Structure formats: C-alpha cells, structure tokens
Amino acid sequence: MEPVVDLRGAVALVGRFPALAGADLEVGPGEVVLLQGPNGAGKTTLLRCCAGLVPVVDGVARVLGCDLRADRRQVRRRVGLLAHATGLYDELTVEANVAFWGRAGGCRPEDVEAALARMGLDGRLRSVDVGRLSAGQRRRTSLAVLLARRPELWLLDEPHAGLDQAGRDLVDGLIGDASAAGVTVLLSSHELDRAAAVAHRQVEVVGGHVRPVPSADEPPAAPAEVDVEPGGPDVA
Numbered sequence: 001m002e003p004v005v006d007l008r009g010a011v012a013l014v015g016r017f018p019a020l021a022g023a024d025l026e027v028g029p030g031e032v033v034l035l036q037g038p039n040g041a042g043k044t045t046l047l048r049c050c051a052g053l054v055p056v057v058d059g060v061a062r063v064l065g066c067d068l069r070a071d072r073r074q075v076r077r078r079v080g081l082l083a084h085a086t087g088l089y090d091e092l093t094v095e096a097n098v099a100f101w102g103r104a105g106g107c108r109p110e111d112v113e114a115a116l117a118r119m120g121l122d123g124r125l126r127s128v129d130v131g132r133l134s135a136g137q138r139r140r141t142s143l144a145v146l147l148a149r150r151p152e153l154w155l156l157d158e159p160h161a162g163l164d165q166a167g168r169d170l171v172d173g174l175i176g177d178a179s180a181a182g183v184t185v186l187l188s189s190h191e192l193d194r195a196a197a198v199a200h201r202q203v204e205v206v207g208g209h210v211r212p213v214p215s216a217d218e219p220p221a222a223p224a225e226v227d228v229e230p231g232g233p234d235v236a
C-alpha cells in the first residue's frame with residue numbers, strides 16, 4: 001500500500017531559506033506521528049509542505065499519492081491543516097465560518113452540525129462572531145472546520161495550544177477516533193508527554209531533517225564498535 005506521506009530527501013523553501021533541507025519521512029494510513037524538535041527546526045514547514053502550501057524544490061514529496069513537485073494544489077482539498085493562523089473570518093459567526101470553510105472543502109450540512117456539536121459549539125457560541133471569541137474558542141472553531149471537511153490527512157500544528165483541560169482531552173479523543181477510522185495524523189507539539197500518549201511513534205525534526213525517535217520500550221542501541229589499537233586506546 002502506498003504511504004500517505006512519502007518524503008525522501010525533500011527540500012522545501014520558505015522564501016529563499018531551505019526550511020526542509022532533505023527530509024525523509026514515511027507515514028502509513030491510520031498512523032499518528034508526533035513531530036518534536038526545537039524552535040525553528042522545521043516542524044511547521046513540514047506540515048505546511050504536506051498541505052501543499054510550500055514549494056518543494058528537490059527530492060521526492062508525495063502526499064496521498066499526489067506528487068507535490070508536479071502540482072501541490074491538488075492535495076489541498078484532501079488534507080486538513082490546523083495552523084497558528086486560523087484563516088477564520090472575524091465578522092462571520094462560528095456557524096457561518098464552519099459552513100463556509102466546510103463547503104469549500106466539499107462537506108455536507110450534516111457534517112457542519114456534527115462538527116459544531118463535537119467541539120461544543122452548538123449552543124450559544126454558534127451565533128457569536130468569531131472576532132468576539134477567546135483564543136481557545138477560536139481554536140475549537142478551527143478544529144470544527146477541520147472535522148466538517150473530513151480530510152484524509154490531519155496536519156496539526158500545536159493542537160493543544162490555547163485550550164483548557166477539557167479542550168485538550170477533546171483533541172486527544174478526536175485524534176484517537178480519526179486514527180481508528182483510518183485517518184492519518186501528523187502533529188507537532190512541545191507538550192511531549194500529552195502528545196506522545198496519542199501518537200504511535202515520534203520523529204525529531206532538527207535543522208530541516210527528520211530523525212526517528214526510539215520508543216521507550218525499544219532496547220537501547222548497541223554501543224558503536226570501536227577499533228582499539230593494540231596496547232589500548234589513547235588517553236589524553
């Protein structure tokens with residue numbers, strides 16, 4: 001089966017800066033993969049790259065079977081990106097935003113209703129303009145948009161940020177349900193304990209490269225073999 005995300009030596013530019021500098025990552029259907037790594041490492045760029053928003057100039061970059069180097073626009077309808085910038089319209093209500101962005105992604109009216117209910121936005125908040133929402137309520141609205149669009153690949157940039165305890169638990173539940181339904185999830189987070197609990201595996205992004213992170217129950221790597229000259233190693 002073809003991987004959902006298939007990056008091999010992918011180089012992606014942000015402006016003229018190669019924020020992905022030869023990234024390798026393969027993710028299969030239904031997998032939940034956590035991207036960890038320091039500030040500026042390239043996590044957001046990797047997620048945006050998979051959403052078809054960043055030009056890939058070298059290597060292999062295929063997402064959901066689409067060749068991002070040939071045409072990165074075709075993948076956009078099939079993925080859901082939860083980003084720092086919400087893209088929501090301040091002057092529209094929560095419900096109107098979810099309906100607008102949901103329809104742009106081809107969703108049905110019942111998907112909008114189900115998404116609002118799942119995110120706890122089906123009461124008073126549905127009629128409130130997004131410009132009047134708190135940061136956490138906006139985050140919930142963005143998540144409702146993502147749910148309504150029912151994407152095949154979820155790309156979540158710091159999905160727990162700005163949410164209260166109930167909201168964080170809700171996000172974890174959404175990720176678990178999505179994965180159980182065969183949806184693939186890539187998420188970045190600095191809240192490693194919480195995010196690791198919902199992920200099947202973790203990778204580390206450093207300097208625009210991706211490295212595996214061994215799982216806690218994997219045996220530690222064998223020590224590297226060292227060639228020792230007869231007479232023993234030099235001691236400084």
Ligand SMILES: Nc1ncnc2c1ncn2[C@@H]1O[C@H](COP(=O)(O)OP(=O)(O)OP(=O)(O)O)[C@@H](O)[C@H]1O
Nearest residue numbers: 014015017019037038039040041042043044045046
């Ligand atoms: N608009 C831009 N122009 C130039 N360089 C940029 C731009 N946006 C990001 N970069 C650079 O690309 C690199 C990767 O940034 P990215 O936002 O992907 O990192 P990150 O791992 O998501 O960081 P954080 O944990 O702080 O969110 C950084 O070195 C950053 O300075």
